[in-house]
Amino acid sequence: MDWVPEDIDLSRPSAARMYDHFLGGSHNFSIDREAAAVAEQAFPGVRLAVQANRSFLRRAVKYLVDNGIRQFLDLGSGIPTVGNVHEVAQGKCCGARVVYVDIDPIAVGHGLRILAGNPDATSVRADLRDPARVLENREVRALLDLDQPLAVLMVAALHFVPDAENPWGVVSGYLDRLVPGSYLVLSHGTNEDFSDEENSGFETVREVYQRTASPIVVRTEDEVAKFFAGLELVPPGLVRLSDWRPDSAEQWKSWRCGVARKPGPIG
Template identity: 45%
Template sequence: MQQRPDWITSDVDLEKPSAARCYDFYLGGAHNFAADRELGRKVLEVVPNVKEVAQNNRAFLRRAVRYCIEQGVTQFLDIGSGIPTAGNVHEIAQEADPQARVLYVDNESVAVAHSRTILEGDENARVVQADLEDVDRVLQSPEAAELLDFDKPIGVMMVALVHFVPDSADPGSVIRRYYEALAPGSFLGFSHVTGDHYPEGVETLVNLYKNSTNPVTLRDRDRVAELISDFELVEPGVVYVPEWHPDSDEDVPEEPEKSIVYGAMGRKA
């Protein structure tokens, strides 16, 4: 048993790894605990490039936000935002437009606590603690009412999130509820782990996550496309994240499938 830091709320189970804290570990962050690092090291044994996978996914998020800004979208809803690290949505968006507004949503107490600390003094960014499935809690929160105008386009980010939602929760219907709340011209940035090209190693990863607070459900390319089918896909459609609007051709590896994550951007017509 490790000593509980003063800033950790009583609902955080330090002995059970969480996806948000493991992701923080992969990205080289400091807001993870022994159980998270232990799981992270086991994942590294079966997916040796998992840190690169996390970095590729984070880079996709940044490009998705910039794409929305280029389309004139200046308000964002980042669901499953995770533990804050360099290149957060509000940093990317407000670099382009200082008045850009961002509402973060996460169900992990550590992620929410650190988000609140980082966002102190930023009147255009807030965080809500909620699950993706808590659609009413997210959309009807005081923070959403303060920051987001649902009569205008919003950039919604669900990045490295929905593979933690089991089929039993009907993630397609959950995504549809967000779609229905959005104004035309809104966008959805979406990424999802797959085992399409490396089934054995990724299945082992899934087995490792079974005893965490966030078990993983793998989905193939067709199923990923189906989940976001209410939206019109922005070219090039559902591709591995390094292939989605790379900053340069050099940023696309020879084997992009090793990123094991599909990415896409959808637009509400």
């Protein structure tokens, strides 16, 4: 398998590879599929949630291109299997530039393979919890002009940043550096709408992710709303995944998502 880097840890599942499996991708191993099966048995909605999340991501990117955004920084981008940001953005507008950032070597390695020959997109291995370092990264700066509006995507990514590491400070670490007219695209799991049965199933999901390098956290709607502090949410605001400008009858009643603009005069 030429997409497998030499330095990966195959003794435990990976959040990125489990997510790839839930999306129907092929960049995962039996250890990931077994962990995913345990999670899915305890919480059958997980696959639907992941697919609804990816659909939100695609709709948000289309919206942003339609509203003049030409630069995308996709943090915690995952394995670029199905419906990548660059496919959507560059499909709608030639010259859109995209940098994918992930901590997972397979996500980045595979990203680089599929982006070979695409001068306007790349994949960088970095830790999204360090905004200053990500924004100073040479490859990020080679493609993205921080003096022009850009979209930062943190889609299903902050589940992996515990409260103790101040995920709200991480988000503002990016937005503070960006010019007015930039956007934040964010989705996040919440358990507020779960039934008792779903809550107990989710405990198993949490245990499964404890085995990966990325233990999972879900947050309340208020905690998710705090990620958008100081920004202007575009309609319909902070809503469930399936309620953000839906283009199909997809239903997923949990999670929250939104797209918000950094206010202020543009350049």
